[in-house]
Amino acid sequence: xxxxxxxxxxxxxxxxxxxxxxxxxxxxxxxxxxxxxxxxxxxxxxxxxxxxxxxxxxxxxxxxxxxxxxxxxxxxxxxxxxxxxxxxxxxxxxxxxxxxxxxxxxxxxxxxxxxxxxxxxxxxxxxxx
Numbered sequence: 001x002x003x004x005x006x007x008x009x010x011x012x013x014x015x016x017x018x019x020x021x022x023x024x025x026x027x028x029x030x031x032x033x034x035x036x037x038x039x040x041x042x043x044x045x046x047x048x049x050x051x052x053x054x055x056x057x058x059x060x061x062x063x064x065x066x067x068x069x070x071x072x073x074x075x076x077x078x079x080x081x082x083x084x085x086x087x088x089x090x091x092x093x094x095x096x097x098x099x100x101x102x103x104x105x106x107x108x109x110x111x112x113x114x115x116x117x118x119x120x121x122x123x124x125x126x127x128x129x
Contacts (some may be wrong), residue, residue: 004038007120008078010110019081020103023089030092038122050126058121064113074117079107 008021012080025035034040045053062069083104089095095103110117 004036004120006036006120007038009116009118010046010107012106012109012111013097014103014106016099016103017106018103019095020085020107023092023100024085026094027085027088027092030099034116038120041122041124043098045124045126046064051129053124055122055124058123060121061116062110062117062118063104063116070111070117073119074111075108077102078117078119082107089125 006021006025010017028035037044040052042055047054060069060073062074064070086100086104089100090097107117109115
């Protein structure tokens with residue numbers, strides 16, 4: 001499974017939350033990674049000579065009716081990952097401390113009773129010809 005970090009959709013929507021996510025994307029890019037690789041799987045596999053390539057999205061949707069996803073995915077996986085990039089984001093000059101913290105609060109806000117978080121993973125398969 002491959003991710004697409006920028007696929008996160010949240011309610012209530014918040015610009016600072018999108019900015020902290022963008023920090024993670026940028027830091028990963030600077031380290032040689034690709035936070036958007038999920039949406040690039042088809043052309044990458046076709047370009048590498050695979051045949052019969054199939055890519056399918058796997059959506060994680062979390063709201064208060066799914067407390068295990070709220071706790072396990074929003075809080076302990078996604079937001080923890082973004083929050084873990086705080087110091088590196090600030091040191092790199094991507095965001096100031098206050099704005100970064102505002103974005104993290106906004107991500108945690110999606111775990112409240114009226115909050116929603118939606119995220120996409122991608123699964124790909126093909127035959128190595």
